[in-house]
Amino acid sequence: MEPIIFSIETSCDETAVAILRGKNEVLSHLVVSQIDIHKVFGGVVPEIAARKHLNYLNNLTEKAFEEAEIEPEEISAIAVTYGPGLVGALLIGLNFAKGLALNLNKPLIGVNHLYGHIYANFLAFPELKPPFLVLLVSGGHTMILHAKDYLHFEIIGQTMDDAAGEAFDKVARMLNLGYPGGPKIDELSQKGEPIYEFPKPLYHKGYDFSFSGLKTALLYFTKENENYKIEDVAASFQKALIDTLIHKTIKASKDLKINDIIIAGGVAANSYLREKINEEKSRNKKLNIYFPPLNLCTDNALMIARAGYEKYIRNQFADLNLDAVPNLGL
Ligand code: KG4
Ligand code: ZN
Numbered sequence: 001m002e003p004i005i006f007s008i009e010t011s012c013d014e015t016a017v018a019i020l021r022g023k024n025e026v027l028s029h030l031v032v033s034q035i036d037i038h039k040v041f042g043g044v045v046p047e048i049a050a051r052k053h054l055n056y057l058n059n060l061t062e063k064a065f066e067e068a069e070i071e072p073e074e075i076s077a078i079a080v081t082y083g084p085g086l087v088g089a090l091l092i093g094l095n096f097a098k099g100l101a102l103n104l105n106k107p108l109i110g111v112n113h114l115y116g117h118i119y120a121n122f123l124a125f126p127e128l129k130p131p132f133l134v135l136l137v138s139g140g141h142t143m144i145l146h147a148k149d150y151l152h153f154e155i156i157g158q159t160m161d162d163a164a165g166e167a168f169d170k171v172a173r174m175l176n177l178g179y180p181g182g183p184k185i186d187e188l189s190q191k192g193e194p195i196y197e198f199p200k201p202l203y204h205k206g207y208d209f210s211f212s213g214l215k216t217a218l219l220y221f222t223k224e225n226e227n228y229k230i231e232d233v234a235a236s237f238q239k240a241l242i243d244t245l246i247h248k249t250i251k252a253s254k255d256l257k258i259n260d261i262i263i264a265g266g267v268a269a270n271s272y273l274r275e276k277i278n279e280e281k282s283r284n285k286k287l288n289i290y291f292p293p294l295n296l297c298t299d300n301a302l303m304i305a306r307a308g309y310e311k312y313i314r315n316q317f318a319d320l321n322l323d324a325v326p327n328l329g330l
Helices: 035-041 046-068 087-104 113-124 165-173 181-189 212-224 231-255 271-283 302-312
Strands: 002-010 013-022 025-033 077-081 108-113 130-135 142-149 150-157 260-264 289-290
Touching: 002 046, 002 087, 002 302, 013 046, 013 302, 035 046, 035 260, 046 087, 077 087, 077 113, 077 181, 077 289, 077 302, 087 108, 087 271, 108 113, 108 231, 108 302, 113 130, 113 260, 113 302, 130 231, 150 231, 165 181, 181 231, 181 271, 212 231, 231 271
Parallel strands: 002 077, 077 108, 130 260, 260 289
Antiparallel strands: 002 013, 013 025, 130 142, 142 150
């Protein structure tokens, strides 16, 4: 019988639960975004995020079981994000999961949020198999990974300062565009042209990234110039950052001779990134580049259930002492 996994994601400002049967059958997939609450403050307020998770989790869980038309006793395991993320936010999800596990007498599975983002692709593309390369680009991470096996990812390159999403968010704040910055810059860029040459730090050097120089260059540009079109500045920034991400990922794919590439994390929602990837695909027919549908790019619990499934079938369960690990690595 296929396992049924109930999952919880509360690492940042999305409260999400899902129920997944087997690898791919979605029984429920619910996300409550707190963006409207945090945007007033220009970014996520950790204490508010934790409190809101606590408010929402009970109702969301009830709704998920209603939607799935199953009883809580019918699930096989509970998968929950235990890091990386905001400690208070993680703890709410984790303790809720532990309570359920204890009450229902079901195993607990601790899921690394980063694995979740990667596994979002398996929901959309069931045919995907390791080895493949991953460009993981979120608010907290920017990495090129070599997936040698289902649960074995080697870091090929990573950011030395800001994550890609973080750079988007910070630049949006500089330009007074509000929070979250990624979607705002994406939208604005569609009305502008990338006419400014902003630096692409480390462009020709290895696989590591650095975005703080780009951010500073943009800050100086806006201070030293007056008559710029904000749409053009946004488009130029976006181009410098995304071109760098793509250049290094394609280089890694050539150097390591791996033609399957998956893009994961919130920045994978970026429309210029998607357009550029399609250009690369039409230039090199051997490349298979996958990116999840928009609703699976940003934080959700379905990806946590899918990653949890891989642990479930390998009997990799956690005990009830599992703690939140805010800076959990791969
Ligand atoms: O993966 P995610 O939802 O949360 C983390 O695990 O960090 O990623 C959120 C990040 C934010 O920095 C947000 O600005 C960025 O993803 N993002 C985007 C877009 N949509 C979300 N960045 C660029 N373009 C977008 N369309
Ligand atoms: Zn995330």
